[in-house]
Amino acid sequence: MKYSKIPPFVWYTALNDHRKEAIVDADVRQMTWTELAAVCTNLEKACTKQLRGEEAATFAKLASFYEERRAATGDAALQQLLALIDADLTGAYRAANEVAAADEDRGSKRALLWGEKATKLLKSLLARYEKQGAKLTENTGVFVCEICGFVYVGDAAPEVCPICKVPSFKIHPVRKEAI
């Protein structure tokens, strides 16, 4: 192998409990309901871009089928989220970038670059929320880029996404709940 040995993903052992009810893929890979749903919403988007409406609708139905099977994770806390984000940022992205570099896999490099930047912003969002609480978003907008997951707190979305460079019409506001 060209690359150094990948460190064991100790921090992902929690995932195994999570995969109890998952199906076995033909590649003998277990996937959770949410993982299956994400593959399906991605394929729904791909079909939409190919202007294949019927096929897009099939993947949307599959995504809903798997999303409806999800149960809430008991005693979920922001600390757990932060721990996973830190594990990604300190371990997984570094290891993944090393493999992508050794493979000269520019597609993976791109996805990892965008994902790592978006993940850093999620970490900073959580840190700001822990300091400021409800004040953080009280009188301002919150936006998410539909292409790369970039998040932004402010009055208006940037004209171009700073991570993936898509124009602002693909950066969507996440509205406050109607009261």
Place this chain on the structure above:
Amino acid sequence: MHAARNLRLCTKDCVCLFICPTGATNTETGQIDFDKCLDGCRLCVDACPSGAIYLISSTYPNPQAKSDAMTEILFALAGSKALQEDLARSIALESDDPALRRICKVIEMSNRIIAEDLWRESGYIIAQSDATSRLLEAMLAEHGAEEGFPVEAVQALLNDRR
């Protein structure tokens, strides 16, 4: 291969209407009539002054192969993002605080989008890939008998690929 119109770019100069030999470019929805469009003709694509018409392929190649190590680590990262999406969703469901629910909604959405991109790099970029076909077969075998599973639509998708 058929033409399609990007309505955000179209400046309604109608040159495509002048040049189309079948009338496919003139419709009430603004989109081209794919059934009337002549395979690979591209007269409208070259005539459009705004670059608003493009060609959609009817066949797609398999995505670029990745090393096992790369796929493995992309799957691991996608799994972490799915778990983060689940956590954010659960926190929002259990919270009475609208500000926290909004933050968690954003985190849930962002993680889904990051995960989708990782799946895209792992062979599931298009419905026409071999990896997608294998996954659909497995879904059908495992969940096809359950209520709400779109059996016929999934079978139709797989039949198109065979």
